Amino acid sequence: MKNQIQLPSLPYKENVQKKMTLHLFLQIIGKIRLKMTPRKNHWWYITEYVETRGFTTGPIPYNSGADQFDIAINVQDHQLEVKTSQGDFEHFPLNDKLTVADFYKNLKEILNKLNIAVSIVDKPFDLNIDKPFSKITEYHHYDKKYTKDLWRSMLWIGNVFKEFSGRFYGKSCPVQLYWHSFDLVVTRFNGNEAPPMPAEARLSDKDAYSHECISFGFWAGDENVPEPAFYSYTYPSPEGIDKEEISPKSAEWIESNGSPMALLKYEALLKSENPRKDLLDFLESTYQAGAKKANWDIEKFRVPELEKL
Template identity: 30%
Template sequence: MLLKEWENEKETLHLLSQILGKYKLECSYQEPQWEHVILDITVEGFTTGMLHYKDKDSYITVNLIDHVIEIRVDRNKESIELKNGLSIQYYYSEIKKVLEKHGLDMQINTTPQEFPDTTPFEKDSHHHHYDSEISAKVLDLMKFAYHAEAQFISSLRTRRVKPGLFWGTFDISSIIVYNSHQPFEDDSKIIERAAFDEEMIEFGFWFGDDNFKGPTFFVLPYPFADKKFECNDKFPEGSYFDENLDEFIIEVSNYNNDTIQDVVKFFYESYSIFKDDLEWKNCEHFHLPLKMKENNLK
């Protein structure tokens, strides 16, 4: 699905994810690399997972199958319809109203982050696009990206961040973190200084942007690449190193298991090059087989 086919709907979904993310930011136990604010991909859509505030547990889910926002506070559950014409201003107001009804009065920063339009949620009446058929396709893409990343990273014997929705940039990413403290050079940048303070390699997916027409996977190292790299013959067809982004890139148009296998190979080869360039040591055991009986995902 090309971005031009659903750009308005994407912006509305992106802002919905930001509302959820802002609540998760305030009500989750803090972790390095902002891992605590990542939204979980589910069978139905994306969710905050468990939030905790004032001895109450809650969650907020954007359900792209039943086209509702679900809010549970302990044993109480309410929903808000997702519908074309309803604005971010409306959704935010309704979510806030439900939470306050059940005793959750937490305050969030309502200004979008890493998003070109900084209209606060409570004033945003112009993002109001929703389409049920597009939402179904978006959910399929989210799950496709999740499975590609999870297949690569889940069994690795090292510290990693599992795939999830980074709501600032609206991409689905996972991370291998190396045991080396590397503080970000500009401590005034609130997001970057917490995201980039240890050596890592990020494996991600985004839906497209001004430079990429549609679904694209990337691999990014930190410290950031400062030289040009080449794709060897082990990379799947279509892979390349983007010198402007300093990332390995592969764009995809099919969303089947064969493509997932290509993406897994793309991740592995990109990781191998960046790992060696960063001079990571003692990584041989990362890929040792798990001593478990194989399950249905093998």
């Protein structure tokens, strides 16, 4: 079967500054969502989404809940957009002259104009940048091609993740983009509480991993894995999981933060005759490995057949 999708190449090393610029933009709009959205378990209320026009916060309540707005990075027209349920629409262009400081300032001006009052912790999270967004001028590398290529890939990946997610009858999160680490994720839960994390662990980790889970994701590369890749891990990590066979053949087990993590490099899908099948095989085989070794009730979580309507 021939490759039915032409996935774009997403080299990491050549695009570090482009990726970081986009990441910082997403952190700014993500922090606005975090500040204004009612809490939900496992930090699901702070996430962003990959959708038709680009990357979006989804709806955010304001005006005491009487209205909503959303913020989107529109990769079709390469502009930052703010839309409200009042019918307002404001935007500004995105280009390689726009610094992170400019982005932050322009967005604050739009929100003020729309009478949307919000104050955020205006520093990057977990990116080794110790200055406020308003002072970050060294990153001004928004790149139209790279951003659109990454979005196109994530759009396809997100749809495959949704197909995979639909096979599970237990609690699972939406397919969502975590802006702190810039990875697209879907996670399954079995309902059991996880062992308490150490007292010194981050509050964010304690909330994210309050229950046993198997998580699946994609990210565009970092210093540890300097290329785009898919991953899966089981929490808590069961003994011997890395001895389980996973698919496709190019997938492997690596160590991440002291525990086994399954890895499938994006490059392998670029060479595949059927990337959708290979990705679904990776997701299913890593789920089976984690569920088996962690003693999940696999049959209970299998989706039953629906009656024909």
